[in-house]
Amino acid sequence: xxxxxxxxxxxxxxxxxxxxxxxxxxxxxxxxxxxxxxxxxxxxxxxxxxxxxxxxxxxxxxxxxxxxxxxxxxxxxxxxxxxxxxxxxxxxxxxxxxxxxxxxxxxxxxxxxxxxxxxxxxxxxxxxxxxxxxxxxxxxxxxxxxxxxxxxxxxxxxxxxxxxxxxxxxxxxxxxxxxxxxxxxxxxxxxxxxxxxxxxxxxxxxxxxxxxxxxxxxxxxxxxxxxxxxxxxxxxxxxxxxxxxxxxxxxxxxxxxxxxxxxxxxx
Amino acid sequence: xxxxxxxxxxxxxxxxxxxxxxxxxxxxxxxxxxxxxxxxxxxxxxxxxxxxxxxxxxxxxxxxxxxxxxxxxxxxxxxxxxxxxxxxxxxxxxxxxxxxxxxxxxxxxxxxxxxxxxxxxxxxxxxxxxxxxxxxxxxxxxxxxxxxxxxxxxxxxxxxxxxxxxxxxxxxxxxxxxxxxxxxxxxxxxxxxxxxxxxxxxxxxxxxxxxxxxxxxxxxxxxxxxxxxxxxxxxxxxxxxxxxxxxxxxxxxxxxxxxxx
Numbered sequence: 001x002x003x004x005x006x007x008x009x010x011x012x013x014x015x016x017x018x019x020x021x022x023x024x025x026x027x028x029x030x031x032x033x034x035x036x037x038x039x040x041x042x043x044x045x046x047x048x049x050x051x052x053x054x055x056x057x058x059x060x061x062x063x064x065x066x067x068x069x070x071x072x073x074x075x076x077x078x079x080x081x082x083x084x085x086x087x088x089x090x091x092x093x094x095x096x097x098x099x100x101x102x103x104x105x106x107x108x109x110x111x112x113x114x115x116x117x118x119x120x121x122x123x124x125x126x127x128x129x130x131x132x133x134x135x136x137x138x139x140x141x142x143x144x145x146x147x148x149x150x151x152x153x154x155x156x157x158x159x160x161x162x163x164x165x166x167x168x169x170x171x172x173x174x175x176x177x178x179x180x181x182x183x184x185x186x187x188x189x190x191x192x193x194x195x196x197x198x199x200x201x202x203x204x205x206x207x208x209x210x211x212x213x214x215x216x217x218x219x220x221x222x223x224x225x226x227x228x229x230x231x232x233x234x235x236x237x238x239x240x241x242x243x244x245x246x247x248x249x250x251x252x253x254x255x256x257x258x259x260x261x262x263x264x265x266x267x
Numbered sequence: 268x269x270x271x272x273x274x275x276x277x278x279x280x281x282x283x284x285x286x287x288x289x290x291x292x293x294x295x296x297x298x299x300x301x302x303x304x305x306x307x308x309x310x311x312x313x314x315x316x317x318x319x320x321x322x323x324x325x326x327x328x329x330x331x332x333x334x335x336x337x338x339x340x341x342x343x344x345x346x347x348x349x350x351x352x353x354x355x356x357x358x359x360x361x362x363x364x365x366x367x368x369x370x371x372x373x374x375x376x377x378x379x380x381x382x383x384x385x386x387x388x389x390x391x392x393x394x395x396x397x398x399x400x401x402x403x404x405x406x407x408x409x410x411x412x413x414x415x416x417x418x419x420x421x422x423x424x425x426x427x428x429x430x431x432x433x434x435x436x437x438x439x440x441x442x443x444x445x446x447x448x449x450x451x452x453x454x455x456x457x458x459x460x461x462x463x464x465x466x467x468x469x470x471x472x473x474x475x476x477x478x479x480x481x482x483x484x485x486x487x488x489x490x491x492x493x494x495x496x497x498x499x500x501x502x503x504x505x506x507x508x509x510x511x512x513x514x515x516x517x518x519x520x521x522x523x524x525x526x527x528x
Contacts, residue, residue, distance in 0.1 A: 177294070
């Protein structure tokens with residue numbers, strides 16, 4: 001355990017330094033992280049205004065709250081590992097990572113977290129600015145804030161592990177872009193990215209509950225905005241724990257199979 | 268004329284290159300279909316709650332999606348792959364080889380790569396556009412068709428000049444490929460009519476990152492909502508940006524010293 005703490009601390013130090021080096025590109029990535037929820041915020045609040053105030057169970061102000069919080073939760077949980085892995089395997093960059101005595105996923109987790117430490121303050125400022133412009137309305141309760149923390153941590157872990165597993169598809173094919181695109185479309189519709197899930201037909205909502213996408217972003221957002229009952233929150237966290245175990249299993253299986261066929265293309 | 272011939276050569280080279288990887292065609296076809304289906308499903312969700320969005324009906328939005336695919340296809344066909352290659356070549360010094368050729372370096376680098384599979388997006392965009400026009404039941408007169416053609420061309424020129432300025436920054440800063448990522452993600456905003464956005468964002472998408480000219484304005488030309496001011500504004504923007512981007516390019520070129528030498 002202590003070894004892991006030392007390992008992570010060191011990884012944080014090195015990646016933090018390199019993140020600060022490339023902070024410009026970090027902030028460039030943030031633009032798309034802001035723009036997409038911003039567009040849907042504007043689309044849905046326009047629709048709700050044209051309908052005389054609300055769409056489904058959301059008013060314009062509640063849409064603003066939803067998409068601003070969604071932007072922040074997405075910022076906490078998102079990864080870029082699926083782009084990165086294809087490059088790593090194609091260029092043979094995975095080889096040095098394999099020589100290390102620890103599983104390479106730890107370095108990736110540390111890198112992910114440290115880059116977010118750099119970008120998060122700016123993201124919160126942007127969220128504050130958007131809040132001034134779009135005037136969100138939300139009612140926070142004490143228990144939802146406490147329940148939000150484990151939900152957010154679980155959401156981060158599930159998303160990281162699943163996307164890390166998907167990134168391993170680069171072991172089998174060097175054309176991962178089509179594969180990634182299908183994944184992003186599923187995230188778009190089933191995580192609540194394009195619209196809150198309660199606006200979708202019943203069948204889609206059921207599907208979203210079964211699949212992992214809602215548990216990676218939408219669920220913590222709905223939770224902190226006070227849209228879930230305590231029972232729904234508990235069920236949700238249970239679903240997250242279930243997906244955590246599934247994704248941990250996937251990481252092990254897929255990594256072992258992938259590493260067996262890796263032959264360092266380009267080396 | 269010479270430039271046309273050179274472009275023909277680049278195009279032929281790309282075709283020959285790509286035909287060796289024919290499976291790319293199916294991958295691109297699949298990706299384009301998924302992207303279109305995503306856009307249409309998104310519209311279906313939104314229009315299940317409303318009949319107009321910022322004054323645009325569902326069918327007019329469909330026309331906008333068509334234009335979005337056509338312009339996006341043109342960017343992906345030549346502009347994006349060529350300029351990405353250019354940025355990489357400034358970084359590793361192979362831009363030297365472009366400079367020693369006896370033609371204008373800006374032309375050579377702007378058209379050096381043709382990603383022919385993006386033609387799928389362009390074809391699909393025209394199909395969507397045609398569907399939208401049939402459903403709108405509007406007769407497209409010769410005037411509107413010409414207006415649309417001119418606005419599409421103007422929009423593409425504006426986007427090209429804008430990308431060129433961004434790519435030229437690589438003479439000063441080495442890691443600018445991310446700037447192109449910004450543009451690509453901002454281009455998403457062009458899927459929606461510019462009138463949807465609040466004033467500050469509309470300003471930004473017109474004058475800072477001129478996406479409005481690439482999608483909203485051509486779609487307006489076709490649906491008959493184009494005002495004379497917008498038309499003149501678009502033509503002026505294209506002219507000004509052409510001059511400015513050329514100017515920035517020449518200044519940047521003077522800074523280039525070759526990374527490998």
